[in-house]
Amino acid sequence: MKITLYATPEITAKPLIAEVILETKALLNIDRADVKPKGGEVVIDVPQDRYDEVTKAFEKRGARIIRLELPVIKDDDECVNCGACISVCPTGVISFKDDWSIEMDVSKCVQCGTCVTMCPHGALTLSE
Ligand code: SF4
Ligand code: SF4
Numbered sequence: 001m002k003i004t005l006y007a008t009p010e011i012t013a014k015p016l017i018a019e020v021i022l023e024t025k026a027l028l029n030i031d032r033a034d035v036k037p038k039g040g041e042v043v044i045d046v047p048q049d050r051y052d053e054v055t056k057a058f059e060k061r062g063a064r065i066i067r068l069e070l071p072v073i074k075d076d077d078e079c080v081n082c083g084a085c086i087s088v089c090p091t092g093v094i095s096f097k098d099d100w101s102i103e104m105d106v107s108k109c110v111q112c113g114t115c116v117t118m119c120p121h122g123a124l125t126l127s128e
Contacts, residue, residue, distance in 0.1 A: 001051055002031065004111070005042045011062045012039055020057040030045050031110035043068070043072040043086075070127050071109035072116070078123035081104040085115035085124060090115070 007016065012035060021028055028046040046054050055065050072093070081101050086094045094115065100114045116124045 001048050002066055002071060002107075003046055003047055003051075004066045005044060005058055005068070006079065007035060007065075008062065009040070012037060014061070016058065016061055017042070017044070018090075019061065020054060023057050024050060024053050026054050028054065028088050030056050030063060032112060043071075044098075065104050066122050066128070068109075068111065071106055071111045073127055074104060074105070075123045075125075078121045079119075080121055081105065082120065084118050084120060086114040088114045088118045090114065109110065 005016075017028060017030070019027075026047055030042060031045055032043040034040045035042060035079060051067070055067075058065050079102060081096075083096060083102070085102070086096065089108055090112060093106060093108045094102060094104050097103045111114050113126055
């Protein structure tokens with residue numbers, strides 16, 4: 001499962017992720033990182049059975065963690081199944097079904113936001 005870690009300026013300079021990996025021995029995969037000295041966010045793939053342990057380890061170090069249940073949301077009333085979002089997705093989340101409607105495997109989403117920008121109908125939004 002995926003989480004978003006929000007880092008404040010106070011903790012940005014610390015090796016937070018390395019510390020949590022060493023403490024929990026959980027294999028964490030960084031899907032996306034946008035961190036600057038003033039803070040930022042990192043999307044991390046966490047093994048499901050280690051979620052509680054990893055979350056607590058981050059939180060005790062001052063990081064705010066949000067679980068990404070649904071990283072990207074499609075408004076079916078707005079989507080016209082044009083497919084413009086398919087080729088721009090870097091992780092292959094979006095594809096056509098046999099009936100040419102759109103399907104999404106949101107477990108692969110890294111919340112890059114590219115599809116949101118590309119969609120001509122404003123049908124896609126990133127969850128907070
Ligand atoms: S936010 Fe990025 S990774 Fe997620 S579906 Fe859109 S393009 Fe793909
Ligand atoms: S770009 Fe927008 S309207 Fe087109 S298939 Fe994707 S979500 Fe639907």
